[in-house]
Amino acid sequence: MFGASSLELLSFEPPNGRGLNLLHGLANSVGIAFGSFGVGLVIGVGGAYGKLYGGPVVRDLLEVYTTVVRAVPELVLILLLYFAGTDLINQLLTALGYAAIDINGVVAGIGVLGVVQGAYSTEVLRGAIRAIPQGQIEAARAYGMPPGLLLRRITLPAMLPFAIPGLANLWLIATKDTALLAIVGVNELTQTTRTAAGATKAYFTFFMAAGALYLVLTLVSNIAIGRVERWARRGMPSIAGSH
Amino acid sequence: MAAETPVIDAAARASLWMQPHRIALILIALVVVVASIFLMRWDWLPAYLPLALQGIWRTIWLLVVTSVLGIALAIPLGLAQVIGPPILSVPAKVFCTIIRGTPLLLQLWLLYYGLGSLFPQFPWIRESFLWPILRQAWPYAVLSLTISYAGYEGEVMRGAFAGVPLGQLEAARAFGMSRWKIFRRIWLPQAISRALPTLAGETVLQLKATPLVATITMVDIYAVASRVRQDLFITYEPLLLLALVYMSITGILVFGFRRLEARIPSKLG
Numbered sequence: 196m197f198g199a200s201s202l203e204l205l206s207f208e209p210p211n212g213r214g215l216n217l218l219h220g221l222a223n224s225v226g227i228a229f230g231s232f233g234v235g236l237v238i239g240v241g242g243a244y245g246k247l248y249g250g251p252v253v254r255d256l257l258e259v260y261t262t263v264v265r266a267v268p269e270l271v272l273i274l275l276l277y278f279a280g281t282d283l284i285n286q287l288l289t290a291l292g293y294a295a296i297d298i299n300g301v302v303a304g305i306g307v308l309g310v311v312q313g314a315y316s317t318e319v320l321r322g323a324i325r326a327i328p329q330g331q332i333e334a335a336r337a338y339g340m341p342p343g344l345l346l347r348r349i350t351l352p353a354m355l356p357f358a359i360p361g362l363a364n365l366w367l368i369a370t371k372d373t374a375l376l377a378i379v380g381v382n383e384l385t386q387t388t389r390t391a392a393g394a395t396k397a398y399f400t401f402f403m404a405a406g407a408l409y410l411v412l413t414l415v416s417n418i419a420i421g422r423v424e425r426w427a428r429r430g431m432p433s434i435a436g437s438h
Numbered sequence: 439m440a441a442e443t444p445v446i447d448a449a450a451r452a453s454l455w456m457q458p459h460r461i462a463l464i465l466i467a468l469v470v471v472v473a474s475i476f477l478m479r480w481d482w483l484p485a486y487l488p489l490a491l492q493g494i495w496r497t498i499w500l501l502v503v504t505s506v507l508g509i510a511l512a513i514p515l516g517l518a519q520v521i522g523p524p525i526l527s528v529p530a531k532v533f534c535t536i537i538r539g540t541p542l543l544l545q546l547w548l549l550y551y552g553l554g555s556l557f558p559q560f561p562w563i564r565e566s567f568l569w570p571i572l573r574q575a576w577p578y579a580v581l582s583l584t585i586s587y588a589g590y591e592g593e594v595m596r597g598a599f600a601g602v603p604l605g606q607l608e609a610a611r612a613f614g615m616s617r618w619k620i621f622r623r624i625w626l627p628q629a630i631s632r633a634l635p636t637l638a639g640e641t642v643l644q645l646k647a648t649p650l651v652a653t654i655t656m657v658d659i660y661a662v663a664s665r666v667r668q669d670l671f672i673t674y675e676p677l678l679l680l681a682l683v684y685m686s687i688t689g690i691l692v693f694g695f696r697r698l699e700a701r702i703p704s705k706l707g
Contacts, residue, residue, distance in 0.1 A: 251459050266688040267681045268646035270660065275677045367538075374541035378653065385544055398555050402548035406540045413539035 204397050205404055213391040217401075220387030221408050223301055224373040227383060230305035232369045235312025236362075240346075242317030243324055257317065264314035269375055276307040277379050300381035308372055312365060319361035323354035355427040363420040370412055384408060478675050486666055493659035494683060500648050500658065501687075504580055505641055508587025513626070515588060516595025530592065537589025543650050545586060550578040550654040579651035587644050591633075594640065598633035599625065631702045638695035642688050659683055 206212030242261070245253045264272065281303060285295040327350065335349045377386035384405055392401035518530040537545070557563050557572055571577055602625055610620040649660035657665075663676035 251457065252463065255460060255463055263681070263685065266642070266685045268649050268660070268684055270646075270649045271677060271680050271684065275674070275681065278673050278677075371541040374543045375650075377543065385541065385547075388544070389547065392551065396555065398551040399548070402544060402552055406536075406544055406548065409541060409544065410536060410539040414535075 204391075204395055204400055213395070213401075216387045216391055217384065217404060217408065220382065220384035220405075221412070223381075224370065224383040224385075225412065227301055227304045227308065227373045227376065227381070228366070228369045230301075231308035231312050231372075232366055234305060234309025235316045235365065235369070238309065238313025239316025239320045240351075242313060243320035244346075246317065246321050247324060261314040261317050264311055265318075269311055269372055270378060272311055273307050273375055273379060276310060277303055280306060300376070300379070301383075303379075304373065304376045304381045304383070308369065308376070311372070312369055315365050315368070316362065319358055319365065320354065322361070323358035324350060326357040327353045356424075356431060359420070359424050359427050363416075363424070366416060366420070367413060370416065371409070374409075474678070479672055480675060482666060482670055482672070482675075486662065489657075489665075490659060490662050493657060493662040494687075496656070497645075497648050497658040497660075498687065500579065500583065500651065500656075501641075501645050504583035504587055505644055507580070507584045508644075509591055509637075511584065511588035512591035512595050515592030516597075516599050516629075519592070519596040520599045534589050534592045534596075537586055538593065542582070542586050542647055543653070546578070546582040546650055546654060549582045550575065553578065575651070575654045575656045578654060579656050583644070583647060583651070586647065587640070590640055590643075591637065594633050594636050595629060598629035598636075601632055602628045634695065634699050634702065638692065638699075641695070642691055645684065645687055645691065 204212060205214045205217070242257050245257050249257070281298050284298065289295055331349055331353055332345065335345045340348070373383050374385040376383055377389060380386065388401045388405040392398045395401070515530045515534065518526040519534075520527075522530065563569060563572070606624055606628065607620060610624045615623065648658060652658055652661035652664060655661075660680060663680040666676040667673055
């Protein structure tokens with residue numbers, strides 16, 4: 196079943212080989228993962244600030260957001276947000292007198308997964324901000340730093356070492372959650388794999404190949420995460436061996 | 439501050455929780471719920487109710503079976519990584535890395551479509567008594583959800599086993615306990631009680647993974663909602679109800695695990 200003919204299917208020559216299709220799918224997956232992780236981070240910073248410093252109504256609404264998103268399966272949220280989002284945008288466009296548009300699957304995927312990621316990163320970043328010695332933030336306030344500068348110079352860099360393990364986990368979840376977009380037909384790695392496998396009937400070959408690509412993505416991410424963590428922890432005493 | 443109010447009685451806690459803005463928010467939520475009951479289409483519900491109940495049962499059955507089988511696999515996987523010789527610990531590590539490094543949807547499709555297209559090629563499988571079972575979707579769903587849970591929990595159990603203080607195990611050995619007895623009485627219970635909070639979260643994640651089996655034709659509650667959507671062309675109502683069902687199951691799970699954690703006397707140093 197892994198004969199020469201099935202390996203030929205993975206080559207890059209167009210008539211039989213579908214390797215390029217898989218790589219194109221991988222590129223889309225990585226792009227969606229990057230985008231949704233970024234959107235999630237922006238939502239997360241805002242959400243964490245809202246939860247920590249916001250008024251009672253903001254805090255309760257954010258609590259509802261994070262609880263609901265973390266309790267409902269990603270698959271259901273993707274369908275809900277995908278249909279509702281595209282519906283809403285098109286209704287808005289027709290109301291404003293424009294023609295309805297077909298929303299690009301990659302962009303929709305980034306938006307939908309970004310909202311999901313945002314709930315998780317809100318919790319991660321909230322915990323990280325609370326782990327900062329609060330004297331640092333008070334000192335910055337005492338110096339008269341405006342909130343934007345305080346966020347940029349003190350809060351974000353100081354919380355980074357505490358946030359990185361959680362954020363690294365979220366990044367790995369983001370890369371794997373992109374596979375769920377295959378359900379709504381976004382052309383990412385799992386979807387292109389299914390198309391190729393269905394057309395050639397070489398299910399094992401293609402799913403194994405896609406699995407290897409995802410695994411490589413995870414392992415490369417792990418190496419990169421290790422580097423980023425060392426960089427963020429520079430100048431801090433190491434946890435291991437301090438008792 | 440916490441030291442001044444060590445005990446807050448139930449009434450005080452309720453009044454602390456029921457602040458004016460919360461009452462307003464709850465009222466708004468109620469209005470939204472009532473409006474959605476009257477403004478949205480729910481006339482399909484009675485016809486699909488038996489199927490939906492069966493779907494909920496199937497989702498819960500799948501969750502329980504795969505979690506129990508998965509944890510049964512995860513304990514040896516975790517143990518192998520902590521004290522196993524390389525011949526056991528390396529395969530366990532590789533297994534956990536592969537399972538955690540690839541999407542569950544891909545694993546599910548690999549097993550279902552891959553094995554499903556492979557099995558019919560062997561006449562002895564087609565003639566065996568297992569064939570009527572292997573032709574259905576649920577064995578592949580159970581298998582793939584089980585190994586996925588085992589992969590993630592193997593890693594959790596590795597941490598839990600490694601986290602039990604060495605002094606405890608040495609004390610047990612000093613008492614002359616056999617290795618099996620040490621494992622059964624000291625090591626496993628402490629590892630489980632350490633892992634329990636993580637396991638609660640992971641089991642919720644497992645619940646959220648179950649709707650994937652609808653993509654291989656198993657009719658769980660998610661598949662029922664999809665069927666309503668395809669039959670009647672109504673999009674939002676079944677999905678909203680579906681979200682509500684999953685939130686309820688999550689709530690029950692979290693509550694159950696909290697009760698379980700409270701029952702285990704724990705004093706972690």
